[in-house]
Amino acid sequence: MNGAIALGYADLGVAALLLLAAGGLSLVMSLELEKRLLVAGLRAFVQLTCLGLVLKWVFALTNPLVVGAFLAIMIVVAAKTASARVEKPPFPVFLTALGALAVPAVLVTATVTSGIIGAEPWYDPRIVLPIAGMVIGNTMTAVSVALDRLYSELRSDRGRIVAMLALGGTGREAAAQCMRRALTSGMIPTINSMTAAGIVFIPGMMTGQILSGTNPIVAARYQIVVLMMVAAATALGSVLAVWAGYRRAFDSEERFVLVDDTTFER
Amino acid sequence: MTGLPIPGPEIKINGLWAEGLEVYRGGKVIVNAPAFAVNPGELVLLSSPSGGGKTSFLLALARLIPYSGVLQLGTVRATEIPPSAWRKEVLYSGQPPQPLGETLRAALSLPFTLAARSGTPQPTTTAMESQLAELGLDYPLERPTSALSLGEVGRLTLARALLAAPSILLLDEPTANLDESSKKYVTRMVSRYIDAGASVVVAAHDSPWLTHDRRYTITGGVLEELG
Numbered sequence: 001m002n003g004a005i006a007l008g009y010a011d012l013g014v015a016a017l018l019l020l021a022a023g024g025l026s027l028v029m030s031l032e033l034e035k036r037l038l039v040a041g042l043r044a045f046v047q048l049t050c051l052g053l054v055l056k057w058v059f060a061l062t063n064p065l066v067v068g069a070f071l072a073i074m075i076v077v078a079a080k081t082a083s084a085r086v087e088k089p090p091f092p093v094f095l096t097a098l099g100a101l102a103v104p105a106v107l108v109t110a111t112v113t114s115g116i117i118g119a120e121p122w123y124d125p126r127i128v129l130p131i132a133g134m135v136i137g138n139t140m141t142a143v144s145v146a147l148d149r150l151y152s153e154l155r156s157d158r159g160r161i162v163a164m165l166a167l168g169g170t171g172r173e174a175a176a177q178c179m180r181r182a183l184t185s186g187m188i189p190t191i192n193s194m195t196a197a198g199i200v201f202i203p204g205m206m207t208g209q210i211l212s213g214t215n216p217i218v219a220a221r222y223q224i225v226v227l228m229m230v231a232a233a234t235a236l237g238s239v240l241a242v243w244a245g246y247r248r249a250f251d252s253e254e255r256f257v258l259v260d261d262t263t264f265e266r
Numbered sequence: 267m268t269g270l271p272i273p274g275p276e277i278k279i280n281g282l283w284a285e286g287l288e289v290y291r292g293g294k295v296i297v298n299a300p301a302f303a304v305n306p307g308e309l310v311l312l313s314s315p316s317g318g319g320k321t322s323f324l325l326a327l328a329r330l331i332p333y334s335g336v337l338q339l340g341t342v343r344a345t346e347i348p349p350s351a352w353r354k355e356v357l358y359s360g361q362p363p364q365p366l367g368e369t370l371r372a373a374l375s376l377p378f379t380l381a382a383r384s385g386t387p388q389p390t391t392t393a394m395e396s397q398l399a400e401l402g403l404d405y406p407l408e409r410p411t412s413a414l415s416l417g418e419v420g421r422l423t424l425a426r427a428l429l430a431a432p433s434i435l436l437l438d439e440p441t442a443n444l445d446e447s448s449k450k451y452v453t454r455m456v457s458r459y460i461d462a463g464a465s466v467v468v469a470a471h472d473s474p475w476l477t478h479d480r481r482y483t484i485t486g487g488v489l490e491e492l493g
Contacts, residue, residue, distance in 0.1 A: 167376065167427075
């Protein structure tokens with residue numbers, strides 16, 4: 001790699017002007033978004049600058065424990081974010097989200113970093129952390145969408161589910177349709193982005209690699225690996241989340257526990 | 267109308283007993299049933315003021331909501347067999363009726379796609395058609411269930427429950443949303459099902475069910491047999 005063109009504070013200032021332009025637009029059109037734009041812009045500046053500093057430190061250390069701790073923090077924060085995005089969950093879903101994130105985060109990241117890229121040493125943070133970040137970020141969205149959809153489907157399908165149980169169906173049989181819908185909605189964004197990649201947009205990682213001077217053919221191959229790995233991770237994460245999530249909707253006596261007083265009343 | 271026996275799976279003959287049954291809703295006891303029984307070939311009528319707990323009591327008999335106490339089917343305690351096996355024999359059919367299939371055929375064959383009935387053959391096309399006709403639903407089996415009225419869906423779910431041939435059939439307001447002639451279809455088919463040796467418990471507040479063998483009522487949350 002022949003390196004990226006470095007950006008100075010002056011360049012960031014020009015970028016800030018773009019944000020100000022957006023704020024001005026909000027003022028003119030009285031969208032009342034100026035304040036939120038400003039706060040979000042500042043947050044992005046501070047968060048990303050800190051991330052840059054922290055990553056520089058972690059890269060310099062190249063210590064497996066530090067890499068592991070970094071991964072653990074990413075997974076926990078992602079699980080918190082994912083569970084907070086589930087609307088009106090019938091039970092706390094943090095642990096479900098944590099499990100559904102941790103398994104693909106470890107399995108898929110390891111497959112890509114060690115199996116495909118061949119990181120040397122295997123915990124090289126310069127490779128492991130960006131890959132894990134993409135895996136975790138995408139899986140987080142998939143898990144929260146899948147869980148949110150699962151519980152809204154189970155709630156709106158109460159009558160059907162109880163009727164299926166009454167005919168001798170198991171919880172799994174009764175919830176199958178809701179689970180399918182939840183899995184589909186968890187997977188659709190990934191499938192859409194694979195379909196549109198390269199036609200509608202240049203994917204983010206490929207953009208970054210091209211800007212930093214990588215041969216576009218190599219960048220394309222990396223991007224293909226990333227899309228496949230994101231597909232695998234979101235599929236695995238959604239399946240785990242939906243599977244764990246549906247089980248909690250039925251008790252050990254195979255009764256549907258998301259019933260309320262209106263389920264059987266007329 | 268033909269008076270011929272209905273072709274369909276064979277009904278096993280069992281009675282259902284409950285003793286000291288307490289039915290829970292939201293962690294509280296809402297129905298207390300010191301004793302309840304329905305014998306093979308009996309029609310038991312369950313009445314109570316609206317919201318009096320009829321539905322909850324039936325749901326508990328089908329093990330669909332929490333209960334404590336003794337519940338027994340023939341010689342088998344509820345605790346001895348898994349819920350899906352129990353519900354296959356103690357079948358609750360409630361309101362609002364759920365078609366659970368896009369066509370009449372799909373709706374009627376659904377119970378036979380469940381693991382609890384693996385090995386039980388699907389009812390034949392003739393069996394499904396005659397069951398529907400007997401309930402006044404003279405439609406082709408490929409008709410979409412979305413084209414049925416609520417009362418027709420109710421009769422469809424009754425046809426499905428009868429084809430599934432449980433020992434004990436628990437019917438919650440089976441004549442709701444039905445006109446007088448449709449009610450007759452329902453009462454006739456239920457009587458015929460009892461004559462075949464099965465037991466039926468009907469929860470209803472209006473009663474075209476003149477020929478019941480026994481009658482229970484729930485007052486103030488307590489189930490009592492009426493003399």
